[in-house]
Amino acid sequence: MSPRVVVVGGGHAGTTLAALLRQGGHQGEIIMFGDEVDFPYHRPPLSKKFVDGDLEQWLRPAPFYAEQSIDLRLGERVSSVDRDARRVQASDPCAYDVLVLATGARPRDLSVPGADAGGVVRLRTLEDARALRKHLVAERRVVIIGGGYIGLEVAAAARVNGVDVTIVEREQRVLARVASHDLSAALTSYHRERGITILTNAVVRRLTSRDRQVQGVVLGDGTVLPCDVVVVGVGAAPRDELGAAAGLHCDQGIVVDGSARTSDPSVYAIGDVTRRPVPGVDEPMRLESIPSATEQARQACASILGAKLPDPEVPWFWSDQFDLKLKIAGVVVPGHHVVRRGDPRSGKFALYHHDNAGEVIAVETANAPAEFMAAKRLLRSRHAHSQV
Amino acid sequence: MPTVRYELPDGSLHEIDVPCGRTVMDGSVRNNLSGIVAECGGSCSCATCHVYVDEGQFDEASDEERELLEYAEGARPESRLSCQLVITEGCDAVRVRVPDTNG
Numbered sequence: 001m002s003p004r005v006v007v008v009g010g011g012h013a014g015t016t017l018a019a020l021l022r023q024g025g026h027q028g029e030i031i032m033f034g035d036e037v038d039f040p041y042h043r044p045p046l047s048k049k050f051v052d053g054d055l056e057q058w059l060r061p062a063p064f065y066a067e068q069s070i071d072l073r074l075g076e077r078v079s080s081v082d083r084d085a086r087r088v089q090a091s092d093p094c095a096y097d098v099l100v101l102a103t104g105a106r107p108r109d110l111s112v113p114g115a116d117a118g119g120v121v122r123l124r125t126l127e128d129a130r131a132l133r134k135h136l137v138a139e140r141r142v143v144i145i146g147g148g149y150i151g152l153e154v155a156a157a158a159r160v161n162g163v164d165v166t167i168v169e170r171e172q173r174v175l176a177r178v179a180s181h182d183l184s185a186a187l188t189s190y191h192r193e194r195g196i197t198i199l200t201n202a203v204v205r206r207l208t209s210r211d212r213q214v215q216g217v218v219l220g221d222g223t224v225l226p227c228d229v230v231v232v233g234v235g236a237a238p239r240d241e242l243g244a245a246a247g248l249h250c251d252q253g254i255v256v257d258g259s260a261r262t263s264d265p266s267v268y269a270i271g272d273v274t275r276r277p278v279p280g281v282d283e284p285m286r287l288e289s290i291p292s293a294t295e296q297a298r299q300a301c302a303s304i305l306g307a308k309l310p311d312p313e314v315p316w317f318w319s320d321q322f323d324l325k326l327k328i329a330g331v332v333v334p335g336h337h338v339v340r341r342g343d344p345r346s347g348k349f350a351l352y353h354h355d356n357a358g359e360v361i362a363v364e365t366a367n368a369p370a371e372f373m374a375a376k377r378l379l380r381s382r383h384a385h386s387q388v
Numbered sequence: 389m390p391t392v393r394y395e396l397p398d399g400s401l402h403e404i405d406v407p408c409g410r411t412v413m414d415g416s417v418r419n420n421l422s423g424i425v426a427e428c429g430g431s432c433s434c435a436t437c438h439v440y441v442d443e444g445q446f447d448e449a450s451d452e453e454r455e456l457l458e459y460a461e462g463a464r465p466e467s468r469l470s471c472q473l474v475i476t477e478g479c480d481a482v483r484v485r486v487p488d489t490n491g
Contacts (some may be wrong), residue, residue, distance in 0.1 A: 023421075042429070044431075290428070318428065318434070325433065327433070369435075369452055370458045
């Protein structure tokens, strides 16, 4: 008999898995819980397109779910998992044969005094993006706390819309943990030339407000940045509480193997909530990206249907800032030797990261799609060989 | 409404009516056909909606699309990204073959 699959989480990972199971001929029930009320949507546009009309991009049209016999239960939060009874608790109990946790990540809070004022927003959900869009109109002043990819994308989109933008980064450069010095420097110049202020080595001490609306950001050195809006982009933490409470092995994320299985063979976890093996990297890691989510959906699908596991993918992701289309293949570990092709000031370049043995292990590209695709293919063929 | 014939990696054929203004990728995603992964949702970023299509029915590929396809697995002269293939009134008997290499 075909198993009943219960998916907790209605993001890119969960939705992809549900669709893939039907593509693969799965006949059993598929029940998908999503705690948001919107139909599943593409998340990348939220930080890239929030000033124009392309904010709402549905993963699948609304009738899709019923047509595919996917029982989508929106606005329903799963509060616990009973692995012995094989049942989750939502508004009602729901039995499963196979459980898939695809609960994603939540934005980290800014823990400084005043962070609860009005006009302090974060960006994770479509609802967040709708709120942010109302705040970010021309002539307004926004301070973005956190110079990560989300912060830089929001900064670029807001600036194009005529907003006065300041980025506050506590490290000595933007993207400090995820990009090379060269890419950080290139992007910093690119943003500054377009009117964005970037402050590094800057610690936020507190936020000031008037009538409960934020009006300033106070830095560690006493500098006050007057503003109308604050966007908090200081990273995301895995929503692994359900898995942890159910006794699954968790370590800053639900730990899974290369088939997206957790420490319980009846339970899978996919997407941003996981800590997963990555080709060419010794320790399991978190990969917060769409390609990782869809790859794990393919792994879980194959495993559930008893099909052959797909070959491991090269980790990659993309980011759009102004007219720069950035694509990064491989896992960037700052500190490696970097060989540059093209002039970063021209906005079209590729940065090749070499390990100590001289092998290319990651490539950061801007407006250079052919270099990106070639590099991804190179990395993929090397991983395939190293596994033999 | 123009009809698009999808030939999938498993050999199956699917005739799908795709409204004008939508893309060949949309028609596949809408009907849950396998093979077109479309990770980025149609922003010409990911190259996971690669198809083979006969010339002449669609606008020429942009430089960006051409570059993405240059090193795509299984690339051929008739390769396109299906998110860039917009269906118009003029489309007639569109036929696409979906390779087994979209990830």
